[in-house]
Amino acid sequence: MRNPVLLLYFWCVYCCFPAGSLTTLRPQGSLRDEHHKPTRVPATVKPSVAFNIRTSKDPEHEGCNLFLGDNQLLEDCGFNMTAKTFFIIHGWTMSGMLEKWLHKLVSALQTRERDANVVVVDWLPLAHQLYIDAVNNTRVVGQRVAGMLDWLQEKEEFSLGNVHLIGYSLGAHVAGYAGNFVKGTVGRITGLDPAGPMFEGADINRRLSPDDADFVDVLHTYTLSFGLSIGIRMPVGHIDIYPNGGDFQPGCGFNDVLGSIAYGTITEVVKCEHERAVHLFVDSLVNQDKPSFAFQCTDSNRFKKGICLSCRKNRCNGIGYNTKKMRKKRNSKMYLKTRAGMPFRVYHYQMKVHIFNYKNSGDIQPTFYVTLYGSNADSQNLPLEVVDKIGLNATNTFLVYTEEDLGDLLKLRLTWEGISHSWYNLWNEFRSYLSQPSNPSRELHVRRIRVKSGETQRKLTFCAQDPKKTSISPGQELWFHKCRDGWRMKNETSPFVELP
Structure with missing residues (x-):
């Protein structure tokens, strides 16, 4: 099915067209200069990277924006220095708006970890670009996140070990850059189907890698796309989990590619496959009584043969939030089957x-x-x-x-x-x-x-x-x-x- 016409169509629809319109949005002003502006930004000007702590489960609630250097805002926003802190980092966007999955993830984290700080890293002005431009912006966004973490580390009770960065698609590589630039070691990074184009085979300093946090776990849900992976195929964490082999996710309808193109639903299919990593993570938060387990295996074919269902010597693990750090594991590939919807456990x-x-x-x-x-x-x-x-x-x-x-x-x-x-x-x-x-x-x-x-x-x-x-x-x-x-x-x- 490696039809060059289909491949070109696929790549253009998902990665190359300007997001939202034919007029590409460019970042306003120099990113380097903006970093040194006063901490308070006028309400009418949206910063290129914003840190919004979510204080309510209501998706319509605006939350509370944190500004580097403003200690009073930390107190006003109710930031808990001793609690776990989650940073949710979205990826490239076609709409210029935060996706629905983000609100579901925020709510799930708040339900599971009631005392935690849940911070949304909003870099929409830099993500609502041509895909190539958004990729080039991931480094500076990672530097901003690292800068925020370095400032928080100046507070006596704040611990970098309590920080969990959760990045989806391009956001996973932003998290990798943040972990690389921060002074110290982040506790955990979770990559939710990290982006593949321009990152597959890249040097570890230019993508998410196990060196970016004390524990890096990754969910790969869309690594098959006719020679072009929307999600990265190679293992990039300590533990890399490939639900359903990391390609065709149940319920997404990718088996009928030609029909999806004919009826104009191919983008919805791609979105379903790529975004499944997020919903698997949400499922691991809200369905604690139905945890899914993955099993270590060298490749997908061996798993399909039923050879790899052992839990000896830490060969099995929970997925999503329930994934546990394993001693001496690095680039360990794990597999499982799932249902088409929540709860995903089989x-x-x-x-x-x-x-x-x-x-x-x-x-x-x-x-x-x-x-x-x-x-x-x-x-x-x-x-x-x-x-x-x-x-x-x-x-x-x-x-x-x-x-x-x-x-x-x-x-x-x-x-x-x-x-x-x-x-x-x-x-x-x-x-x-x-x-x-x-x-x-x-x-x-x-x-x-x-x-x-x-x-x-x-x-x-x-x-x-x-x-x-x-x-x-x-x-x-x-x-x-x-x-x-x-x-x-x-x-x-x-x-x-x-x-x-």
Whole structure:
């Protein structure tokens, strides 16, 4: 789908057109000169970078603007020197106005951390530009944030370790610059889908990096865009989390790109994918009883195979606000699946299926589905997604996930789809047919299925309901019941023995 026309359209719509109109707004006056103006700015003149402490959850409330050097304003605005301090930094803007997501994030932070200071870094005059110009402004905005933090550090009870910078898109790199320029070390920076264009592959001093704070965590939700990443693809934090592989987010409709372009909704689709990082972070704040977990893995394909659901040696972590700093982690890539909306949590399962092929020398590629039956609920018919190909007379590992908590798993149903409904499955069927000898017997055997829950780390073994009937063919199903807690021990004889 790397059509150059689509790519050009995509890039121009999202990154190159002047924001809001064909007349590009330019910063008024010298940024360097403005930094040395008197602290009080006339009400009619909006500073290029404003620090607005939010004192109300009402999005219509104007909040209270802080000015560097004005100690009385700190007191008047109710700034709490001993509490946590959050700086929310928006990104490039097409509208010239603060987006709705920002108000949701402010409210969520105020609900979760009632005594905290929530400061919005408003750099709209410098962000409502051509994308390239906005990128060039991120450095000076980062310097302004660092300047504000340096001034606050002069106060006796203020601690830089209590500061959490949260930056979305270009704002993530602003946060990186702030952490780089400040005197000392910021406690935490969270990058919400940091911008990719002009930052992918850049030197660590020109983008967000793990060196910019004591802990840097990143959510990547839109790293796939036909050769151009709206969100940065490379890991740039201590922990980098890629929900749904960091590309196609459920509910955003990006699977139908041509339809989105035809109906003029491509910008909404892009916005949904890119902004999903913010909503995942908000979800982690407001749905404390439904936390999502991510799992360390070298790449997305290995995660899709179900190989990476271990929590040993700090290999799993919460996401969003709940992400915890891990000792000696740097550029650690983690993955998870999510729902299409809040709460985003799903329940991951690793399934190990040893598939035997006794009667056929051809290459059979079955299309398997599994249904999980639990003490709380039953799952839908879930596909066993094949990343490469199914290995016969070998153990195959799959990843499945459910949107609700099934409770304790009691039994499973394995189904071999009789008629393929996708082009991928049709190709598998056709390839299998060509590779088979005449009068093939399309029959496989499955005796046991081993299951591991990502969320609980519990391991279970399920055995064929009838040990004498383990064969399955297209259009048939096999039932398995729980026969063991855990998997076989190292000194146990392998349960996978050939049938007579």
